[in-house]
Amino acid sequence: MQLHPIATFHSPLKEKFGVPKQSGLVATLPGIVVFEKAYAHADYVRGLEAFDYLWLLWGFSANGHAAVSPVVRPPRLGGNAKMGVFATRSPYRPNAIGLSSVRLHHVDFTQAGAPMLHVEGADLMDGTPIYDIKPYVAYADSHPNVRSGFVDAHPLKPLKVEWHTQLPAVLTPADSDTIAALLAQDPRPHYHHDPKRIYGMTYKNTNIRFRVDDDAQTIVVVEVG
Numbered sequence: 473m474q475l476h477p478i479a480t481f482h483s484p485l486k487e488k489f490g491v492p493k494q495s496g497l498v499a500t501l502p503g504i505v506v507f508e509k510a511y512a513h514a515d516y517v518r519g520l521e522a523f524d525y526l527w528l529l530w531g532f533s534a535n536g537h538a539a540v541s542p543v544v545r546p547p548r549l550g551g552n553a554k555m556g557v558f559a560t561r562s563p564y565r566p567n568a569i570g571l572s573s574v575r576l577h578h579v580d581f582t583q584a585g586a587p588m589l590h591v592e593g594a595d596l597m598d599g600t601p602i603y604d605i606k607p608y609v610a611y612a613d614s615h616p617n618v619r620s621g622f623v624d625a626h627p628l629k630p631l632k633v634e635w636h637t638q639l640p641a642v643l644t645p646a647d648s649d650t651i652a653a654l655l656a657q658d659p660r661p662h663y664h665h666d667p668k669r670i671y672g673m674t675y676k677n678t679n680i681r682f683r684v685d686d687d688a689q690t691i692v693v694v695e696v697g
Contacts, residue, residue, distance in 0.1 A: 477601035479507045479589075481530065484650075485597050488534050490659045490673035490680075492595045493547065494561065495572035497628075498653040500646065503574070505589035505602060512586040521579045525608030526591065531601045532568035539564040548626045551662035559621060572596065573608055630656035632690040639696055643678060651675055655691045660684060670694065 482504045485491050492498050505528070507516070520526075543554040544562040557565055574591040581587050589605075633652040643651075659673060665686055673680045681695040 475531075475603045477508060477531075477603060478511045478605070479505045479602040481505055481528070481594065481596045481598070481600040481602055483594065483596060483598040483600075484647075484676040485654075486674050486677070488597055489671075490654055490675070491597050492654065492657055495574055495595045496593045497595070497657055498650060499575070499593045500650045500653065501593055502577075502650075503591050503594045503596065504580075505591060505605070507586065507588070514581060514587050517579055517587050517589070520576070520589075520605075520607065523576060523607040523609075526574055526576050526589070527606040527608055527613075528570075528572045528574055528591075528594065528596070528602055529604040529606070530570045530572065530596060531603060532563040532565075532570055533599065533601055534597060535563055535568050537564075539566055539568070545662075546622070547662040548628075549622060553622075555622065569603070570596070573613075628657075629689070631658050631684070632656070632688070633693065634690055635693045637693060637696050640678065643676065643696070647676065651680055655680070655682060655693070658684070658691070 483491075484502065492501065539557065541564075542557060544557050544560055544564060545551045545553065546555055546560050546562070549555070563570065572595055574594045577590040577592050579587050579589055633655050635648075639648055654673070654675070660671060664684075667683060667685055667687075670681050670683050673682070679695075679697060680693060682691050682693045684691050
């Protein structure tokens with residue numbers, strides 16, 4: 473079976489660094505699904521606006537190398553413990569395919585014959601190929617009170633975010649909240665713990681520079697521009 477993109481995802485995040493590690497972690501992060509010409513027809517999305525959430529099936533297009541190992545080191549475990557690749561959501565898989573649940577904000581029909589899907593909460597970088605879209609159906613897709621393996625024993629602990637600089641006028645207050653939510657997830661590689669190191673994350677072509685105080689569990693934004 474050959475997979476061909478039906479759409480391309482557009483995001484304020486232009487590179488892998490800073491992208492949430494799972495969908496839904498940054499609920500306000502906006503994105504747009506733009507269909508390829510062959511699928512840019514209103515009939516393909518007829519009735520979709522009646523759903524609140526969607527499943528996106530997509531490709532890990534920015535992977536630098538193919539998966540060669542049956543085990544990976546999940547960041548949630550500090551990068552020290554090995555788990556089977558099929559027991560994780562690692563991007564380095566035999567088939568580099570991702571699955572994400574995103575909130576459908578609205579379907580944009582303003583361009584004749586070429587609807588676009590405005591979504592929130594995706595964990596995709598700009599330019600990601602989309603292979604399929606399915607509606608999220610609560611009665612079949614929601615499973616409350618279930619086990620989640622090693623994730624249950626290692627809950628997320630978002631960092632505090634301090635701004636030691638002013639935002640440029642091109643960024644809105646909503647952008648500021650979304651950037652803070654992204655940074656709170658700690659985008660650093662799991663093995664980095666240098667309090668003096670300055671990192672950079674691009675959001676809407678704006679570079680967000682920050683450092684991390686692990687002792688205080690705080691990210692300090694030092695420059696935006």
